[in-house]
Amino acid sequence: MAEVTIQIDGREVTVDAGMNLIEAARRLGIMIPHFCYHPGLGVDGNCRMCLVEIEGQPKPAIACNTFARDLKTKDGVRPVHTVSPKVKEWQRAVLEFLFLNHPLDCPICDQSGECFLQDYYMANGQYVSRLDTPKLHKRKVVDIGPRVKLDAERCVLCGRCVRFCDAVTGTGELSIVNRGNRSEITSFPGLPLANDYSLNTVDICPVGALTGSEFRFRKRVWLLSSTQSICTGCARGCNIYLEHAEGLAYRYRPRENMEVNTYWMCDAGRQTFQPLNEERLEVPEERGKEIPIFEALTRAAQWVNEATGFTGGATEGGRFAGGSVTGGNSAGGNSAGGLSGCAAGGERDGSRVLVILSPVSSQETLFAAKRFAAEILGGAGVAGIGTRPPGVEDKILRKADPYPNTAGLALLGLARDPEPELAKGGRLLVIVEDDPLGERQRPAWMQHLAGWERVIYLGVNRNATSAAAHLALPVTPHSECDGTYVNFQERLQRFRKAITPRGDALWAPELFRRIAVAADPGIHAGRPFGWLSFNALWKDLAASEPAFAGTEVAKLGGVGQTLVTRAAGSAIDGVGDAAGGPAPREA
Amino acid sequence: MEVKLLTRNFDRPESWTLDAYEKAGGYRAWKTAFALEPEALIQLVKDSGLRGRGGAGFPTGLKWSFVPKESSSPKYLCVNADESEPGTFKDRYLLEKDPHAVIEGILICCWAVGIHHAYIYVRGEFGLPLFRLRDAVREAYAKGYLGHDVDGHGFDLEVTVHRGGGAYICGEETGLIESLEGKKGQPRIKPPFPAVKGAFGGPTVVNNVETITTLPWIVEHGAAEYRKFGTEKSPGTKLFSVSGHVVRPGVYEIPLGLPCKELVYDLCGGISGGRTMKANIPGGSSVPVLTGAEAEAVNLDYESLAAAGTMLGSGGMIVLDDETCMVWTLAVLEKFYAHESCGQCTPCREGTGWLRDLVYRLEAGGGKSCDLETILSITRNMMGTTICVLADAAAMPAASFVQKFRGEFEAHVGAGHCPMRRRPAHFLTAAH
Ligand SMILES: Cc1cc2nc3c(=O)[nH]c(=O)nc-3n(C[C@H](O)[C@H](O)[C@H](O)COP(=O)(O)O)c2cc1C
Ligand code: SF4
Ligand code: SF4
Numbered sequence A: 001m002a003e004v005t006i007q008i009d010g011r012e013v014t015v016d017a018g019m020n021l022i023e024a025a026r027r028l029g030i031m032i033p034h035f036c037y038h039p040g041l042g043v044d045g046n047c048r049m050c051l052v053e054i055e056g057q058p059k060p061a062i063a064c065n066t067f068a069r070d071l072k073t074k075d076g077v078r079p080v081h082t083v084s085p086k087v088k089e090w091q092r093a094v095l096e097f098l099f100l101n102h103p104l105d106c107p108i109c110d111q112s113g114e115c116f117l118q119d120y121y122m123a124n125g126q127y128v129s130r131l132d133t134p135k136l137h138k139r140k141v142v143d144i145g146p147r148v149k150l151d152a153e154r155c156v157l158c159g160r161c162v163r164f165c166d167a168v169t170g171t172g173e174l175s176i177v178n179r180g181n182r183s184e185i186t187s188f189p190g191l192p193l194a195n196d197y198s199l200n201t202v203d204i205c206p207v208g209a210l211t212g213s214e215f216r217f218r219k220r221v222w223l224l225s226s227t228q229s230i231c232t233g234c235a236r237g238c239n240i241y242l243e244h245a246e247g248l249a250y251r252y253r254p255r256e257n258m259e260v261n262t263y264w265m266c267d268a269g270r271q272t273f274q275p276l277n278e279e280r281l282e283v284p285e286e287r288g289k290e291i292p293i294f295e296a297l298t299r300a301a302q303w304v305n306e307a308t309g310f311t312g313g314a315t316e317g318g319r320f321a322g323g324s325v326t327g328g329n330s331a332g333g334n335s336a337g338g339l340s341g342c343a344a345g346g347e348r349d350g351s352r353v354l355v356i357l358s359p360v361s362s363q364e365t366l367f368a369a370k371r372f373a374a375e376i377l378g379g380a381g382v383a384g385i386g387t388r389p390p391g392v393e394d395k396i397l398r399k400a401d402p403y404p405n406t407a408g409l410a411l412l413g414l415a416r417d418p419e420p421e422l423a424k425g426g427r428l429l430v431i432v433e434d435d436p437l438g439e440r441q442r443p444a445w446m447q448h449l450a451g452w453e454r455v456i457y458l459g460v461n462r463n464a465t466s467a468a469a470h471l472a473l474p475v476t477p478h479s480e481c482d483g484t485y486v487n488f489q490e491r492l493q494r495f496r497k498a499i500t501p502r503g504d505a506l507w508a509p510e511l512f513r514r515i516a517v518a519a520d521p522g523i524h525a526g527r528p529f530g531w532l533s534f535n536a537l538w539k540d541l542a543a544s545e546p547a548f549a550g551t552e553v554a555k556l557g558g559v560g561q562t563l564v565t566r567a568a569g570s571a572i573d574g575v576g577d578a579a580g581g582p583a584p585r586e587a
Numbered sequence B: 001m002e003v004k005l006l007t008r009n010f011d012r013p014e015s016w017t018l019d020a021y022e023k024a025g026g027y028r029a030w031k032t033a034f035a036l037e038p039e040a041l042i043q044l045v046k047d048s049g050l051r052g053r054g055g056a057g058f059p060t061g062l063k064w065s066f067v068p069k070e071s072s073s074p075k076y077l078c079v080n081a082d083e084s085e086p087g088t089f090k091d092r093y094l095l096e097k098d099p100h101a102v103i104e105g106i107l108i109c110c111w112a113v114g115i116h117h118a119y120i121y122v123r124g125e126f127g128l129p130l131f132r133l134r135d136a137v138r139e140a141y142a143k144g145y146l147g148h149d150v151d152g153h154g155f156d157l158e159v160t161v162h163r164g165g166g167a168y169i170c171g172e173e174t175g176l177i178e179s180l181e182g183k184k185g186q187p188r189i190k191p192p193f194p195a196v197k198g199a200f201g202g203p204t205v206v207n208n209v210e211t212i213t214t215l216p217w218i219v220e221h222g223a224a225e226y227r228k229f230g231t232e233k234s235p236g237t238k239l240f241s242v243s244g245h246v247v248r249p250g251v252y253e254i255p256l257g258l259p260c261k262e263l264v265y266d267l268c269g270g271i272s273g274g275r276t277m278k279a280n281i282p283g284g285s286s287v288p289v290l291t292g293a294e295a296e297a298v299n300l301d302y303e304s305l306a307a308a309g310t311m312l313g314s315g316g317m318i319v320l321d322d323e324t325c326m327v328w329t330l331a332v333l334e335k336f337y338a339h340e341s342c343g344q345c346t347p348c349r350e351g352t353g354w355l356r357d358l359v360y361r362l363e364a365g366g367g368k369s370c371d372l373e374t375i376l377s378i379t380r381n382m383m384g385t386t387i388c389v390l391a392d393a394a395a396m397p398a399a400s401f402v403q404k405f406r407g408e409f410e411a412h413v414g415a416g417h418c419p420m421r422r423r424p425a426h427f428l429t430a431a432h
């Protein structure tokens, strides 16, 4: 599309001719106040909050429905003003109209702190009120749907919620009924706002008219911190903000990513934060009894060595100072690499060991587990498929695959059903974050577990599988560490640490490293467990795993990227063909 | 001086029947029009200087020429028969007394613009006008003036009579289109204009009943004949529906440019009861009010009325005598606008209700002197800031009433009640 250079508040910006002034101004960091326009819902032009002054035009223009091309005249491009005295006066007037029948119940309103009305009033209003006619009353605290409450008095009638249900979900539950200032949002009789995406209306409602029934009155929003994260509810991997306070997750909100979830996320996904707060495995447990972390790590190391027939290192926990196992990542310095008695200690035999993985794990955890199986478990079998039943897929966002990292597991070559190996039984079974014994998963595996001498479980929550394990070790969920998932588009997406790990929970790769070091003190000096940080792990991962070759995780940015090898793969192949093979025409 | 172009058949017996219309020479203009190329027909309408009679006065031929000749989606004509503006009741006469002239006008317009489907959007409250129109359409179909291969000319035209639900806002052209499409009647943002993207996504002409009904006469007699009536810039005749305190209220067809005095004092027989004219709203309730003296000095054409600070509008003239309480009158008007605002745009939705509340409070004697400034500032904030001009239509009377009859408003504040002692039996006053 053609581009136009336009001038807003004296600054120039070159944009697509079809871009509206709200978006064009955004490119300059200028925020034009607005209620009804939303990039995902288009222009409606009803709120009149976005009035701007266009030189040479006597009437105010709405920025949302004025496009860059409209500014072109035969004598040049008309400059736009968004903060001129006239514009300020227009904005003040629109705000005054909006407040005429507004209940002013900010002190008990959940939107308070993230309300457009409040923001614009503080920026542009702040006048002495002359509103002294009786206010209209409308319905309050209406259950407009199972998850959403309506306060019609706070509503500015921008119609965003209506348009969302019409345009995005196509379910059309909402409508504005009546005329004039008696207009009111309502749902059709017998058709509550119950679609699978209903909570997006709460996000896009610019005021406190729609609030989430679950979040209402739980936290003042200015007390929440917001961290970039990824929803783990399905293989889409919607980009989100994880909002938290005092170590607790309070809500997920969608974060714009035009390649993945645009502006939305599903209602079910929003509820998946509960396990971050509840039923956490905070302290290691041995057969249901809490034990100190250093003891748990030593026990794990001992079991690993016994199961792999390894005698070169520790055979009992007592041989190692607990401190070096649990306390320091850097204990490596004084355990001379030359102490390679370990190597002399003999080969490890992994034939009677099995590691079960799950696509619930981050890429880092999967990679660390794979490395652990190869190096410390003597090449033990390592596989996983995820045992949750598939969910319901729709045409909007939801994928049937209920895991965030199925593609990541496959790219490491580990996506296999472990059941045949599991059924054989053996000495040591390590289950990483999967919960096969959980509800509606693989209850039959209970018998298989009985065939294993020892079962170690690494996980975030207490669940049926952790209860069945001999040793349960707490690891951090995606709220408590940095990490990545690969979604169904093979897009590598990053989540960020938001909260300090609960209790003894450790980043799973770190947990593997510590068990490895405890099992074989010679090992930590360098590869294969040299990584002490997320970035260091990724250097190793990108170098070791062909599917991730060349990935520079530090450059992922907020919206992630399709895996370099995948995206570039075909191009490289193409070049190879042209250069190396016979030219197509001659063939 | 009355002239009878549009009203030429009004006095004929059973003028609304096809029989009477044909006897009076009806459906001849259509044949003349069809003999012309569409472009020539548009040019003829342009030459006649006909301007839209729905309120805005936009040149009709020019409006038609905005419709693209080639269009991938069907083009439509919407005849605006929603006539809901207080004081306006001219279109209903045309529909009641000469519906076949409306249909013939539709044929002419559709041939000129290349339209094969016309809708007539009729105000929901209309009874007789609707029934007569429906019958006329039925007759025209039966006689082959509508439908497939109109009158053997190889031109197809369907006409659908659509009854509205009774909302003023459905008279606004894009509100009309939304309503016609089966949606809640509320205006659309422009651009795009209906001529480019209107009903069902197709290019659409929206014309007032009176505009359409003028076409057969113009085609039959030519542009030059038409221009013999009226003024240079406001050619032709216009229907005025006069109501209020005159001896003979009713619909009058006058040449544009006629002195207002002549309409009020000669044709309408002057102010009833021998009283004097305090005020005159010349073009339907939405236009700024004139004082009696201003009205007596003005001529009734687009330019003279604009120069006097008001508008010709729809030609719905409301005459108010010296016993009328202007505060009460404004209260009634503002109640109408607050009730009829579709409610999309913030300034209109809230502003109309606010004006109504303030004016009622003033009327009931509970107002404050600062309310007058507030009213004026509300009207400034409403004008030019909304999707359609209903906001302006509500603001203009309020501003002009307060400016021109300020003393009366102040007297209400001072007295704490209506000094005119002519109160309506209204809920606000009844509450005392
Ligand atoms: C609130 C509002 C109500 C209107 N009502 C009518 C109406 O009842 N009849 C009408 O012909 N035009 C009405 N109009 C004007 C139409 O929008 C439109 O301009 C007109 O139908 C065009 O026809 P014309 O060019 O033949 O005048 C109204 C406009 C507004 C803003
Ligand atoms: S409920 Fe919220 S989103 Fe819906 S119209 Fe009202 S203010 Fe807008
Ligand atoms: S679609 Fe999937 S990833 Fe997105 S919010 Fe829903 S469950 Fe989460």
Ligand code: SF4
Binding pocket: B169, B186, B187, B340, B341, B342, B343, B344, B345, B346, B348, B349, B386, B387, B388, B389, B390, B391
């Ligand atoms: S100006 Fe009033 S009537 Fe017109 S679209 Fe806006 S709210 Fe509706």
Ligand code: FES
Binding pocket: A033, A034, A035, A036, A037, A044, A045, A046, A047, A048, A049, A050, A051, A062, A063, A064, A065
């Ligand atoms: S954002 Fe432009 S009118 Fe609402």
